[in-house]
Amino acid sequence: MTVIHFGRALLPDGWSSDVRVAIDADGRIAGVERGAKAEADDERAAIGIPGVPNVHSHTFQRGMAGLAETRGPITDTFWTWRETMYRFAGAITPEDAEAIAAMAFVEMLERGFTTVGEFHYLHHDRDGHEYSDIAEMAVRMASAAASTGIGMVLLPVFYAHSDFGGAPPEDHQKRFICDLDAFARLVEGARRATSPLPGGRTGIAPHSLRAVTPDELDALLPLAGDGPVHIHVAEQTREVEDCVAWCGTRPVAWLIDNQPLDQRWCAIHATHMTTPETSGLARSGATAGLCPVTEASLGDGFFPAVAWREAGGHLGIGTDSNVLIGLADELRQLECNQRLVTRSRNVLAETGRSTGRSLFDAALAGGSAALGLGEAGLAEGSITGVVSLEVEPSLLDSLEADMLLDIWIFAGRARVDTVWRNGVRQVERGRHRHRATVERAFQTTMMRILSA
Ligand SMILES: [Zn+2]
Incomplete structure (x- = not known):
């Protein structure tokens, strides 16, 4: 003791x-x-x-942090950054993945995060074939968590398509791709890997509405058991436009209308929402998983944090691309983004309350809910x-x-x-x-x- x-x-x-x-x-x-x-x-x-939970991380991306900051021949966006990320992801072995994850977990612990929600999608060998244990990479994540002492909620990602409407995956996505049967085996393996960890848990992460069809999403949900369900949504305006072109509805509105959203769900980014989407998502009990440093790095846009707070929405904080790791950095970026938008100060706090305390409380409560951690204080x-x-x-x-x-x-x-x-x-x-x-x-x- x-x-x-x-x-x-x-x-x-x-x-x-x-x-x-x-x-x-x-x-x-x-x-x-x-x-x-x-x-x-x-x-x-x-x-x-x-300690505060980090609700959203792709740990392997720590290895490419700072390596995508040279201006290219066309306007650099999330989509051009993604090309660099795909090249980097294509080179990583299981040993590399574990070494990079351990480094990122050390940095997270040193900077205030004591649990990580690892949104884990680098599953297969470099040629796209399954490793002899389909959960090899998940086991590496759990092993890095065990050796560094960070708490782990592993969120194996289901990724099957390159775009809305079930478009076939592209070649550089081959390490991420599973069908439903393979994914069920992967989740099982992830569960085996996380269960010996203190407080270790496994949920699921349908990657996004681009990568998962509605039928697949329905089929996936039972695999979560009582674990969390995380999904990227409405990070980019192009994604919103493509979703409207596919089904006539914006992505957050589609989730609200078609999925049983509740406190088990975490909507990662949810950057581009209308007022009804903001209030509807907040009412559902889902957490918004915000990654302010990465969202700024990738030029995603501004999350409607003021409306979200007024609607009683919960928020958690993630380090996403891990371009910079730090709880204080994320909270500062979240508040300062809102200061720039509203041209005012101390935006995300009640009158008379400390902004730092308000942000910290929100990240602790929302992050704990989003990862299903129970009491986290x-x-x-x-x-x-x-x-x-x-x-x-x-x-x-x-x-x-x-x-x-x-x-x-x-x-x-x-x-x-x-x-x-x-x-x-x-x-x-x-x-x-x-x-x-x-x-x-x-x-x-x-x-x-x-x-x-
Ligand atoms: Zn992400």
Whole structure:
């Protein structure tokens, strides 16, 4: 049993002073005591917060982060970026996938994320054939999660078509493609791989309405069991136009009209929505899985965050392409995008409330719901991880607690110091305990891929 004494800690009902958090050997919070003095064997930290789930990641894309920033001969868009991504995806072996995932998971833990929803679609060998174990790549994801200590909700992706209306897949999509029978075997294998992980779970991810037909979507849903269902939707205006051309309806409206949306569902991006789509999706109980850094990087557009909040919608935060990994970076980008759109400040908070705290609470609650994690705050039974922040000394005792989140998210005057997950300190003084080894394997992998 590990016990940590925090000077101040953010509990589900707000900040509390002199908090002792007891974590059992599996990493589950065994008890939270308020107003308690530190005992001799306690670990100590000034500021304690819960780890936040990362609802949407394609980990292998961390390897190509920063490598698609040269202007091409035509206007660069999501679609030209996707060509670079396909080339990179085509080169990766299972060993590479694991090395890159481990690096990304280390960075996630160092930057405030303690669980990852891995939207996993690189399934097959480079020639498109199944590995002898169809879940080989899923097993690699779970293995990287096990070695780095991040919590994993694996979301195997069903991908069968290149466009709306069941268009046949293109050659460079061959590593992603499954029929329904193969996908059922893949989900089974993913479940076997994640079940030994502390808090490990498996859901499903129909890739998008481009890649999955309505009949396939209906057939897939039972495979989710009680796990989450994530789908990319309305990320790009071209996707919206193509959807309208296919069925006469916009993609989010189509999902609302044709699928049993509820709190198990996470609509990834949902960038381009009309007002009725925004209120309808919020009413369904589904979470919007927002990835502000990637959405900005790819030029997707602005999510209607103000209308979403007013409609009572839940949001989770994902790192998606992993072009830059950081919870504070994502939350800052989300708020600052809205400032640019509305030409005002402190947009995503109630009057009189800290914006950083409002964003943090939303990402914790929505992310936990979207990954089906149950209680995710610093409370008995929670398994999702405990984080301490190191705060600039001059500010530590002079600020209200909520402002500590503001200076972390908006000013970089605080940072993640220690992360306890699976019952041990995975991160200490801002550095993952296995960083050196993981980084070496990642560098070797990248040198091989980039020189090929
Ligand atoms: Zn994505």
